[in-house]
Amino acid sequence: MSAENYLNHPTFGLLFRICFLEEHQELFTTLYAQRVFFLVTTEATGIKFEPIGRSEARLMLENRLRMLRRTGQHQEYDQLQKILQSTFQ
Numbered sequence: 001m002s003a004e005n006y007l008n009h010p011t012f013g014l015l016f017r018i019c020f021l022e023e024h025q026e027l028f029t030t031l032y033a034q035r036v037f038f039l040v041t042t043e044a045t046g047i048k049f050e051p052i053g054r055s056e057a058r059l060m061l062e063n064r065l066r067m068l069r070r071t072g073q074h075q076e077y078d079q080l081q082k083i084l085q086s087t088f089q
Contacts, residue, residue, distance in 0.1 A: 007028060007047075009049060012030050012038075015028040015031060015040075016028060018037075018087065019080055021039070024042045027040075027057060027060055028040050037051070037054060037056075037057035038050060038052065039060070058084075061080070061083070061084055061088075062084070068080065
């Protein structure tokens, strides 16, 4: 998870990937304000952007942290914990 990933949204511009959630799903936010969040799903027909609220994005991120802690992925857990603190605190 050391590589930063960006995606260009047609309306909101450059989005920054916060984390991978599950197969074909990732959580993104606007690069500068980090106030608008998107669930980005990769499908055979293309990329789907679903805007989500701040509290829902935080819940998804916390669920990912719990999964990482359970599976013992400590390095990714530590990195994601820092992202949680900088984005939502």
